[in-house]
Amino acid sequence: MEFEKFKTMQFPRDVYVGHGVLANVVPVAGRYMKSGSIMIITGKITYDLAGKEVQNLLEDAKYEVHVVKTDKANTENLEKIEKSAADLNLGLIIGVGGGTKIDLAKKTAYDFDVPFVSIPTSPSHDGIASPRASIKRANSTLSQEAAMPIAIIADTVVLAKAPFRYLKAGAADVISNLTALLDWKLANRLHGEEYSTSAAAISEYAAKELLEKCHLILEGVEESVWLVTKQILASGTAMAIAGSSRPASGSEHLLAHALEMSNPGQSIHGEQCAVGSVVSMFLHGGDWQGLAAAYRRMGLSIRAKDYKIPDAVIINALSTAHSIRPERYTILGEKDISTNAAEKALEITGII
Numbered sequence: 001m002e003f004e005k006f007k008t009m010q011f012p013r014d015v016y017v018g019h020g021v022l023a024n025v026v027p028v029a030g031r032y033m034k035s036g037s038i039m040i041i042t043g044k045i046t047y048d049l050a051g052k053e054v055q056n057l058l059e060d061a062k063y064e065v066h067v068v069k070t071d072k073a074n075t076e077n078l079e080k081i082e083k084s085a086a087d088l089n090l091g092l093i094i095g096v097g098g099g100t101k102i103d104l105a106k107k108t109a110y111d112f113d114v115p116f117v118s119i120p121t122s123p124s125h126d127g128i129a130s131p132r133a134s135i136k137r138a139n140s141t142l143s144q145e146a147a148m149p150i151a152i153i154a155d156t157v158v159l160a161k162a163p164f165r166y167l168k169a170g171a172a173d174v175i176s177n178l179t180a181l182l183d184w185k186l187a188n189r190l191h192g193e194e195y196s197t198s199a200a201a202i203s204e205y206a207a208k209e210l211l212e213k214c215h216l217i218l219e220g221v222e223e224s225v226w227l228v229t230k231q232i233l234a235s236g237t238a239m240a241i242a243g244s245s246r247p248a249s250g251s252e253h254l255l256a257h258a259l260e261m262s263n264p265g266q267s268i269h270g271e272q273c274a275v276g277s278v279v280s281m282f283l284h285g286g287d288w289q290g291l292a293a294a295y296r297r298m299g300l301s302i303r304a305k306d307y308k309i310p311d312a313v314i315i316n317a318l319s320t321a322h323s324i325r326p327e328r329y330t331i332l333g334e335k336d337i338s339t340n341a342a343e344k345a346l347e348i349t350g351i352i
Ligand SMILES: [Zn+2]
Pocket: 125, 126, 173, 253, 269, 273
């Protein structure tokens, strides 16, 4: 048989991470913008945090800059942004914000085929370095294909201003790669799904690095932000190599999505992933106690009560989470888990 295997990988070209790297937005614009103007997609708070500075830096360098302040990542806001983008000759789109602004920016950049720069203001999840965007439709938040950032500028001075809760959540999003990897291996064994050893190795390294250094994830310490952000970027690299979110998204993410859909506003993504990873690790027969201990050490609760999630909601979420993304095979299987079994797993792991 002839050799026919091939792979496509897309990586960010420039990654700036660390203290005071924000000013690099000017050389980045110089490098990747052919013509036209720049759109900064940001939010009210994140504009004050970093958006304004980015705007000033670019305007001082004589770029024409349009600032769009938006809100939630839903189809309504996306349409509004795209409507205003359609009238402009854009050469670069910059997302300055937490998850939602980055998601809107990377989707707009994808739809207009314009280079996209990611400037995160919160280290709360691994979307800052991935080509997927979660845009809310009527009642689902499935992730969609979007632009891979051409450059990422993750300034720890900016990121350190985000509430500590976001940093812990970002760390949990990376630590929960461990169960995503077990799911991926399972899908490979049972369904022959393509598995990338190199992507898995990087993803595992990122997760273990934070698991082992969880005692160094501290409030108000810029170096803690550095520690977590580097591994968020490593997680992004793993996804880029795999060409999918597989190395960083398995059953724990299915549960996170199920929780988000049934009970929005109580817990943030990384916290849902933390909860998901503990019960998923239990189902895999792995060291779920070790995971729970690391989260405890960081001061991140895995108790549903602490997020005001009723027992019945999380039991139902665990039992039906498999159906959210049926093509993504995980330990949750292909049928609903019985309510009794789901309840038992959540009780044993101390989630309910
Ligand atoms: Zn995630």
